[in-house]
Amino acid sequence: MRCWPSHQYVLSNISFKLTRSEQTLGLQSSQCFKSCPTDPNGTIFGLHFPTPGPVTDSQVQTDSSLKEKAWHLTWMPLKLAFLVSLRPQRQPTRFTGEIWVNFFCQSLEAPIPLLRAHAVTRTQCACQKFVLDQYRDHVLTCKKHTGAITGHDHVMNVSAQLARNSGLRVRINRKVATTAADSNKQGDVQAMEFGIPGYDNLVWDVSLVSDRIGSSTQHGLNGNLQLSDYLNARARIKNNRYKRDYAAKNIAFAPAILSVTGKIHPEFLRLLWVLADMQTVKYFNLVGDEEDIGNEHFKWSQASTFSYNRNAIGLAIAYASAIRTHLSVHGTAHPMSAASVHPRSAAGCLIRSAVDIFHPHQQGNPPASSSAVSGPVRSDILNCLGAGAVGGGWQSFAGFQHASRRHSRSC
Secondary structure, three states, X not given: OOOHHHHHHHHHHHHHHHHXXXXXXXXXXXXXXXXXXXXXXXXXXXXXXXOOOOXXXXXXXXXXXXXXXXXXXXXXXHHHHHHHHHOXXXXXXXOOHHHHHHHHHHHHOOOXXXXXXXXXXXXXXXXXXXXXXXXXXXXXOOOOOHHHHHHHHHHHHHHHHHHHHOOOOEEEHXXXXXXXXXXXXXXXXXXXXXXXXXXXXXXXXXXXXXXXXXXXXXXXXXXXXXXXXXXXXXXXXXXXXXXXXXXXXXXXXXXXXXXXXXXXXXXXXXXXXXXXXXXXXXXXXXXXXXHHOOOHHHHHHHHHHHHHHXXXXXXXXXXXXXHXXXXXXXXXXXXXOHHHHOOXXXXXXXHHHHHHHHOHHHHOOOOOOOOXXXXXXXXXXXXXXXXXXXXXXXXHHHHHHHHHHHHHHHO
């Protein structure tokens, strides 16, 4: 015991790490939002959800249709980040080994190996203002290194791909419409003919917020949790910058705000649900099942598509936060496949993504024999999509899949 006093610093270090781990686990707890806020001006997607009203449990038992008035949208960052890769559907994000290491270290609040060496040598960040720390507090807030741009652009591309999966025509980056001439600002993604009354298109702007302070010049403040409502604060900044100027050009605007630990702003979650609803409706119309829209089968398909959208964004956040701590971004593989980065058409994305979501078992080899109509995918649909069908049913779909995979490998 006489040797213990010289090693007491170890106990304080362990306590510090446990505190950070507990804080991060708390940030990764599930979120639940009202689908339609009490203030009708709180969302631009109000017409896509039932009007909220005071509903008691006894009223719901008497009339089950009243339950829809109490819709809530849930978001579970920890589940989406860790378990999404176990699902049968394809996901638009892929990880390298080093990125996985960064991600799991961040999730457990362990020192990141790639940053620990820089912290020991006191390497300066590209901003020339702060020294890199092993817990990535500064690099998650700094925008002067390529990892910040790569992470932001990946979330932007995934959200754009989800819009294409819904059959929408999409523009990104420099192709997005600018605001009024006096401000000339530009969002990240533009969905053409989105269907919001009074507006022609919809633009959203992606923003990743750190849950911890990392760029403060005040001593002892970096590394602490943000105490303010930082997601809503960033959403207000985006709305003040874009919303009014875009409205002057009949373009609606929605902030797409996410935190590096996986928390999401409710407006972006509503957008993911609306995209899932649009994709399911268009898919049922495409396969000739219009009469089933609104029934139980439709609702299950809608929920499956919404789950896919949440999983895709959840995995994109995990990649974006991990790549921001990877200082050698140019040496990593592209997180999205070539087919996702260079889509063929909105209709092609719609049918392809619908098959992946609703029938993941059909991604493998088709059966040897089948009828001209196999499941919801018919040969006439593939013909109208330009799939070059030769036979009927599975043969046509198999040719479509084979051609798509061959195109992806060639890109």
